[in-house]
Amino acid sequence: MQFSSNEDYNLPLAKFESMLKTNNVFFFDSTDFEQITTHYLDEGKVTKAKKAIQLGLEQHPTSPELKLLQIEILIFENKLDLAERLLNEVQELQPGNEEIYIQRANILSKQDKHLQAIAMLKKALAIDNEMSGDIYSMIGMEYLFIDNYSEAKNFFIKSLKEDYLDYASLYNLVYCFEYLEEYSGCIYFLNDYLELNPYCEVAWHQLGKQYWNKKMFKEALSAYDFAIISDDSFIGAYLEKGKVLEKLKRYNEAIENYEYTLELDDPTSFAYLRIGKCHEKLGNYELARQFYYKTVHEDPLLDKGWIAITDFYYRNNNFQKALYYINKAISIDEENVLYWKRSAEINKQLSLYEEADIAYQKTVELGNYELETWVSWADILTHLGEYNSAIITLLQGLEFHPESSELEYRLASLYYLEHDDIKGQYHLLNALRHNYEGYEYISKLFPSIYCRPSVKNFITNFKKAS
CATH class of the missing domain: 1.25.40.10 (Tetratricopeptide repeat domain)
Structure with missing residues (x-):
């Protein structure tokens, strides 16, 4: 259980923090130690979690729940033999505790024994249906580890039926659909899911991506609009909406969406690049040039930025400047095959045939x-x-x-x-x-x-x- 803003829940945590600072030893109920440990684990503060476990077991040496949390940390630290020995001890005390099988599954998963891990998770499932959503999700992950995307998909669907707010399972499910190229099936599922959770910006965003995959651009646009209605600060939805508007040749609207992302958060090279592309399509060549420069200033290693500047001058028959910028790009990343290919084309236009020969040779050496x-x-x-x-x-x-x-x-x-x-x-x-x-x-x-x-x-x- 996480600590909330409620003072009653925060009291044990504050008391424990005070104890760490003063070296005084206070007594806590075993449930308090469980909550404190879980809080630190959720925060990624493993050292404090271990301290809470140590003190907790000193005060409650027979607590199976605290021992299971200790085992969870041991597995995280890859101390699998010790974790397994402790699990055997806990199982003698509580043979019907489903958490024992979950932790055994975690050990097996760490050992790349994923089918055995699945078997353990199914045993846990048979003991306690209340945790079925979490266990279904864990089984789905095990199937992902062995590249069984069909079975993984089925278990992520089961997980979401138990807990439709499990966004990690939602992302994993969409990944399975995409890997299997079942875009229509994914669209069908997401539309059903949105009947249950109509303001889920994540689902609307993913639905838009599926429509994009099927080149259903108007439907994708509607999905991204609903994602933005659900969360008007959702940067990803604005970026994807901009891409769709570009495809529909609505360049001014695309620019508006890209520019909005610059207001919401730190600027990104992707947004600058797309704005530059839109301005070039609109014939605003000076603005396009400025945004291409902003792109490479924001991310000097972004090959698409340097290619955009190079191609801008290439299309305008300014081959000398195109050569200057492609050489600059090559000086940053000599292993980029796109740079060498452009270099060859530009040198050819400038009748620098020996330089073009070298560039083509390098292009092939790099695998083109x-x-x-x-x-x-x-x-x-x-x-x-x-x-x-x-x-x-x-x-x-x-x-x-x-x-x-x-x-x-x-x-x-x-x-x-x-x-x-x-x-x-x-x-x-x-x-x-x-x-x-x-x-x-x-x-x-x-x-x-x-x-x-x-x-x-x-x-x-x-x-x-x-």
Whole structure:
């Protein structure tokens, strides 16, 4: 039991605090020690809780409830063997105490024996139905630990039927629905739940997210409105509502919601970034630029902020400034693949091909294997006249995109340029099989190859044969 503001409940706690300060020893009822210990545990003050347990057991050495609280602390401290020995002692005194099975379940859970923990919790459930809500929630957590989301979902639903104000179970339940991609089922449950608890801002917020997942943006907007009605200081609801308004192209309203979050609490880089994006959509380019700068000032490590500034200048064809800011971003985080990809694109626009080559190489090293990356990198190497390196790059790209005609047409052309007509024909045949119309790649990128009679005849004969 928590201590309330009521003086009668606070008296034992105040008396205990006074005893700690003066070293005087006062007598307390065992129930008082239980309440004092639970209070300290809820506050995260484990040292004081242990002191209360120690003094409590000195005055009430046979109290099973105090011993169980001692066991709870021992489990928290991973002193599992000692906790188990004490549990055996308590079980001899009170074999029908459901808390014994709950604490045994906690020990088993710590030992990664989750199915055995579930069995123990079900024993506790059979003894005492009054704690069924808490026990259902604990069982749900055990199923989560073993990635059994369907069973976890079922027990969190049971928990909420017993105690619909258990928001931890509500969050966990929504997580299960989302993991199972059962968005419609989650919407159905949340609407039923809101019949019981119509002013639950958490449920309205989660309902909005499910509608967002199903691209039901107007319904999501209504849900976030109800979340705000339930709690007009709910920052998360304003942020999510802003995202929906952006999707509906209602940018001025989105800005209002994002700005409201800045009034409610400390500013966030996310809000600044979204406000900047909205202003850019509205054509308020100077305001957009200012908010992008605020974004990176608030969180210098936020990659989306630096990318936003870089892209802002890139879209305005100010490639020198775009290069300046992407280099600044790279100096902060050299392992960010997005930064290197943007760097490659910008250097390409500035005809800094060697720098673009280095950037593409780094992009691939960091794990970006998109088709566009391989194609662009190979084109840069081709422009530099490094045909062999371009061929190696394209062959690497084919390992990730084996049916890409873009890669095959380029490979064919490069082999022809390197006077290896056999490999050229091999890759040209592959390319034509994947995408016949794609031979225009050759006519645009390698006109000298396309104009060769042997190549034209090969393409024509393939068409006739097919």
